[in-house]
Amino acid sequence: METLERKQRNREQTRSGIVLTAKDIARREGWQAVSIRKIADAIDYSAPIVYEYFDSKDILLDEIRNDGFRELRSEYERIKKIYRDPEKRLFEMSVAQWQFALGQPEIYQVMYNLNGAYCTRPVCESSEMEALSALIREIIFTFIPKSQESIQKLYYEWWSLSHGMITLAMLLRDRQSLELSEQVYRDSMRRFVRSLR
Numbered sequence: 001m002e003t004l005e006r007k008q009r010n011r012e013q014t015r016s017g018i019v020l021t022a023k024d025i026a027r028r029e030g031w032q033a034v035s036i037r038k039i040a041d042a043i044d045y046s047a048p049i050v051y052e053y054f055d056s057k058d059i060l061l062d063e064i065r066n067d068g069f070r071e072l073r074s075e076y077e078r079i080k081k082i083y084r085d086p087e088k089r090l091f092e093m094s095v096a097q098w099q100f101a102l103g104q105p106e107i108y109q110v111m112y113n114l115n116g117a118y119c120t121r122p123v124c125e126s127s128e129m130e131a132l133s134a135l136i137r138e139i140i141f142t143f144i145p146k147s148q149e150s151i152q153k154l155y156y157e158w159w160s161l162s163h164g165m166i167t168l169a170m171l172l173r174d175r176q177s178l179e180l181s182e183q184v185y186r187d188s189m190r191r192f193v194r195s196l197r
Contacts, residue, residue, distance in 0.1 A: 015053050017043055019067070022060055026106040031117035036060075061110050061119045062126075068107040069128035072100050076135050086142040087193050093136065094162055094189040098182060101166045112163065114170070133159070143196040154196065161192055 021042045025034045036057055040047040054060040075096045083089045101108040109117040111129075123129055137155045144154075165188060169181035 011053075014045075018050055018053055019060070019064060022064065023106055026109070026117070031061075031106070031109060031115060058120050061117060062121055064107065065110045065119055065123070066126060066128040068100075068104070068111045069126060069132050071107075072097065073128070073132045073135060075100065076132065080135070080139070086139055087197070090136070090139050090143075090158070090196075091189060091193045093139065094158070094193070095186065097162050098166060098185055102169070102178065102182075105170060108166070112167075114167065140196065158192060161188060 018039055021039050022034050025038060025042065034057065036050050036054070037047050040050045043050075054063070076093050079092045079096060080089055083092060106117070109115045110119065112123055113119060133155060136158060137151050140154050140158070141151050144150075146154075162185075165181075165185045169176075169178060169185065172181065
């Protein structure tokens with residue numbers, strides 16, 4: 001039994017090592033540079049061994065994407081427990097989105113198909129993305145209990161504002177300081193949240 005447990009633990013460590021190596025290559029060189037062959041070379045394995053864990057780069061990216069959504073959702077859940085006021089909750093979740101995106105840009109890129117981190121499966125089909133969205137819609141509903149269609153519209157506005165501003169901040173890094181972009185982001189999200197009252 002111990003041998004099976006050890007083998008399973010080794011498989012999990014190898015799988016985790018592959019994911020971490022892909023993220024590291026992306027952080028240094030961008031997602032276009034990530035390939036199964038490059039990952040294999042970096043961890044001193046043959047490409048066929050890496051393919052035992054991930055049939056393709058796309059499957060690897062999808063796993064990284066889902067891990068990102070799970071991590072962000074975990075932060076949202078933490079915020080939901082800390083704050084009772086829906087306005088504060090939604091604002092803090094918005095700030096968490098910013099901090100996640102700018103703190104782990106290579107993961108955020110995969111989550112939303114940015115900068116060459118292209119998954120063939122659309123982001124809107126990710127069950128992890130849907131769980132994240134449902135949590136934001138739930139918070140919006142606590143502001144204004146309206147029809148599901150109205151809540152979806154408000155969620156879409158929140159997401160467009162948040163994601164759009166984050167993407168612009170990433171694109172304009174060389175022209176505008178992140179500090180200024182963050183201040184504009186915070187002010188805009190605060191105005192949006194207050195408009196829900």
